Amino acid sequence: MAFGPSVEPAVRAARLYAGAPIYAIGIVNSRSTLEALGDQARGLAFTQVTPYPFQPNTAITRDYGAAMARAGLPLDVDHFFGYLNLRVLLEAMRRTGKSISPQSLLNTLESVGKIGLGGYEVKWGPQNHHGSSFVDVMVVGPGGRFIR
Numbered sequence: 001m002a003f004g005p006s007v008e009p010a011v012r013a014a015r016l017y018a019g020a021p022i023y024a025i026g027i028v029n030s031r032s033t034l035e036a037l038g039d040q041a042r043g044l045a046f047t048q049v050t051p052y053p054f055q056p057n058t059a060i061t062r063d064y065g066a067a068m069a070r071a072g073l074p075l076d077v078d079h080f081f082g083y084l085n086l087r088v089l090l091e092a093m094r095r096t097g098k099s100i101s102p103q104s105l106l107n108t109l110e111s112v113g114k115i116g117l118g119g120y121e122v123k124w125g126p127q128n129h130h131g132s133s134f135v136d137v138m139v140v141g142p143g144g145r146f147i148r
Contacts, residue, residue: 008036034144053080059118
């Protein structure tokens with residue numbers, strides 16, 4: 001298992017010596033990993049904790065796509081992860097009110113239970129700080145594009 005800068009050499013070595021399918025966890029910076037690996041990225045599977053951002057089949061993926069279009073930016077797995085985190089933070093801030101602090105945000109998240117983001121749901125509680133239990137797998141296809 002590898003993440004961060006160690007993913008690229010780990011994948012190259014596994015491709016050279018093992019010839020087995022390779023899975024990467026979603027905390028990998030996927031875009032830089034794909035660029036560094038080039039054609040060797042094809043077939044690499046990524047587990048993701050977010051929905052597939054390239055298909056506008058939920059309200060959250062449509063909102064993300066519209067925001068990226070307004071900014072003139074391409075859709076990207078890593079940016080979508082950041083977008084979801086920002087949406088959760090903004091909703092927590094809205095529900096917290098005017099006296100915002102790290103502790104008040106945590107109290108809000110723990111008391112609200114769940115936040116629906118248009119087809120993607122995050123949940124918190126005093127004993128649950130995981131956010132989401134959603135998991136999906138995407139595979140790198142031709143041209144470094146993610147496919148499902």
